Amino acid sequence: MKRRALLTLAGAAAAFPAYAQKVPRIGILFAADPEPSMTFLRRSMTALGHVEGRTVAYDIRVVGADGNLDALARALVDSKPDIVVPVLSPAVAAVRPLTSTIPIVFSGGAPNIGLANNLARPEGNMTGVYSPSPGFAGKGLQLFREFRPSIKRVGLLLNVGDPFHVPLRQDVETVARAESLETIVVLKSREELPQAIEAMVQRGVDAALVQPSLGLQRAAELSVKARLPAYSFRREFVESGGLLSYGGDQAELYRLVAGQVDRILKGAKPAELPIEQSTKVELVVNRTTARALGIDFPPMFLARVDEVIE
Numbered sequence: 001m002k003r004r005a006l007l008t009l010a011g012a013a014a015a016f017p018a019y020a021q022k023v024p025r026i027g028i029l030f031a032a033d034p035e036p037s038m039t040f041l042r043r044s045m046t047a048l049g050h051v052e053g054r055t056v057a058y059d060i061r062v063v064g065a066d067g068n069l070d071a072l073a074r075a076l077v078d079s080k081p082d083i084v085v086p087v088l089s090p091a092v093a094a095v096r097p098l099t100s101t102i103p104i105v106f107s108g109g110a111p112n113i114g115l116a117n118n119l120a121r122p123e124g125n126m127t128g129v130y131s132p133s134p135g136f137a138g139k140g141l142q143l144f145r146e147f148r149p150s151i152k153r154v155g156l157l158l159n160v161g162d163p164f165h166v167p168l169r170q171d172v173e174t175v176a177r178a179e180s181l182e183t184i185v186v187l188k189s190r191e192e193l194p195q196a197i198e199a200m201v202q203r204g205v206d207a208a209l210v211q212p213s214l215g216l217q218r219a220a221e222l223s224v225k226a227r228l229p230a231y232s233f234r235r236e237f238v239e240s241g242g243l244l245s246y247g248g249d250q251a252e253l254y255r256l257v258a259g260q261v262d263r264i265l266k267g268a269k270p271a272e273l274p275i276e277q278s279t280k281v282e283l284v285v286n287r288t289t290a291r292a293l294g295i296d297f298p299p300m301f302l303a304r305v306d307e308v309i310e
Helices: 003-019 037-047 069-078 089-098 133-147 165-178 190-202 216-225 250-265 287-292
Strands: 025-030 057-062 083-087 104-109 126-130 153-159 182-188 207-210 230-232 244-248 281-286 307-309
Touching: 025 037, 025 069, 025 089, 037 057, 037 250, 057 069, 069 083, 069 089, 083 089, 083 250, 089 104, 104 250, 126 250, 133 165, 133 207, 133 230, 133 244, 153 165, 153 190, 165 182, 182 190, 190 216, 207 216, 216 230, 244 250, 281 287, 287 307
Parallel strands: 025 057, 025 083, 083 104, 104 126, 153 182, 153 207, 207 230, 230 244, 281 307
Antiparallel strands: 244 281
8 A cells, every 4th residue: 555545544543533522422311292292302402512422312201001111221330321300200210220420310299209308419410400290289279260260169179199289289189179169089000190170170170280290291182082181291292182281391491401411511510410490480371271171360370470371
């Protein structure tokens, strides 16, 4: 081989490692629907200067109707991503015992289910962002009553496998008692969601709260089909046809999550990053669903709504 050709090959070999550098992989485990959460996370990472496929890669795992979250978590951790982002409490509970070395940045968990002893110094390999969703659910019930004051019986569709269902139930039942409302609790798993909706209809509830980890897209479709006025505290419920959502602003939540992921990619340790709280709240309603259910939102109520989906 000619000397010039050898020099060319040598130069290419020397340059190759710069192009073959490992792209950090973020493993994301969804205990419910991935959208719009994934869109918000991608958008926030892009705003921080990350280019998908060049400076970061996403490995997305989504639990199905069979609810086999533990197997998904194990497969994700075994693939050794650089960071794991579990979304909602069941995903956090599934991932947490599997690794003490891979950084974990949770999204949507709640500190009152034992995620950390110290929010300012979380210790170990986990930090994250939460929103005070139980309070949102209770306030959502009060908002529901503003446009439907005649309701007397409220159903709570709760995920029996989600540790978050305990504080959620306590908060909503406290608000319901103050409002002189009867509560009907149905504890089911994701795969039993159709039976849960049917049970609510049979028991004649006037409104129903849906816990997000049951799967909001499917819950919205089933509740509309059953003509069950339902609400939750994540906007994807309304985007999928649900009547109302009142809860943490998902764009802000994932801006904070992306910020923590970005800092870890730049060398920070999870224990150095305080667990943050998303404080911005949004009220979203679906007017098409309201019309189908014979509900007319009063002008004063609509004036408080952040977004109306037609």
